[in-house]
Structures are given as structure tokens and as C-alpha cells.
Amino acid sequence: MKSAEESRELEEMLESRSSGNPASRLLDAARDLFYDQGYALAGINDIIAQSNTSKKSFYKYFPSKYKLGEAYLKSKTRDLIRFIDWLERRSRSYEHFCDLWSRSMVRIARYPDYNGCPFSNARAQAPEFHELIQDIHELYVLRLQELISRLCPEFNERMCHWIARNASMQYLGAVQIWKLSGSPDSFYNMGLLLRALPSLAPIKG
DSSP states (O other): OOOHHHHHHHHHHHHHHOOOOOOHHHHHHHHHHHHHTTTTTHHHHHHHHHHHHOOHHHHHHHHHHHHHHHHHHHHHHHHHHHHHHHHHOOOOSSHHHHHHHHHHHHHHSSSTTOOOOOOHHHHOGGGGGGGHHHHHHHHHHOOOHHHHHHHOOSSSSHHHHHHHHHHHHHHHHHHHHHHHHOTTHHHHHHHHHHHHHHOOSSOOO
16 A cells, blocks of 8 residues: 555655646756757757747747757756655654665666656766756755654764765666666665665764
8 A cells, every 4th residue: 555655655756747838838948858869969840849838938038059958958857856855754763764765767667758867867967967967966966865863863974974975886787777778676686785875884883
């Protein structure tokens, strides 16, 4: 029952979209095309066509493709933080958090439109976003650190930060192995490795 409830909540969160004004439609189209095709390959004309807007509307809201790409990455950042918030609400312990993250990624990886980490993809495709993506990664690690600190109050700040940073590396590694293999097994293994991190930390307490 809990697994079905988790699946429903996860799907609702991932499918939520804004709608209405041209800026929202342009951003929705960018979320699809930048993620599916890559930032470099997705053209402005394709985004305008998919959003059913016009060039006039595009340049009214986004002076350049870069500005739309920036808005796309910030939108994906909000999605990421919402996902971590969801993990925190559902997790009863650090071990449960590791298992829940692992199971959630297995489900997500089975979606036909899943294409890996949007930030890793953008960093590989668009050097102009490197600094923004570094800032997003630091925010992501700090949010994980907060979650771990709440679940493991016996750990000090430095240990929580070490676990959070290494958890991020395990996740990104699992995504890359999934891309190479097409198998969700890397996310099962991620859960096991996440569980082991506290015992591997060079900073105890």
C-alpha cells in the first residue's frame, strides 16, 4: 500500500506543470525540448512551435535562448528541491531515505521520457551554464545535508556534509551507468552504497 502511495505521489509531482500565459508555455516547451533533445539541438523555432506562441512573445519574455535556458535550469532546480522535500517528508530514518531514493529512481528510470540528470546533461552541452550549474549543485548538496542532519542528529555538520556530497556522487554515477547499460540495477546498487556511507566517513560523530 505504501509503495503504491509513493508511486502516485511521485508521478503527480513529476507531471505537475504550469500553464496559461505565453511565458509559461514557452518554458514548458523548453523543459521538454531542452531535456529531450539537448540545449544545443533544440532551436528557438521548435520551442515557439511547440508552445503555440510567436517570436514576438518569445523575445518579450526571454531576450535570448540563454535566458530561456537559465529559466529552464532554475525550473529544474525547483523540481529537484521538491523531490528532496518529498524524500524528507516520507523518510523515517537514514536507511529508509536511502531505500526510498533508490526505489524512486528505479521508477523514474522506467519512464520512457527519462533522460538522466538535466544538470549533467546541460553542463556537457552548454559551457555557458557551468557556473550556474555549480551553484545548483552546491544548493543540492546543502539541501541533502539538511535532510541527513535531521535524520541523523548524532552526526556533526562536517560528517553530514561529507555524506551529502558523496551521496550526490553515488547518484550521478548511478545515472551515468544507467545511461550506458539501460538497466535500473545501478539505482538498486546506489541504495546499498548510500546506506554504507556513514560507516565509510573519515569524519565521525
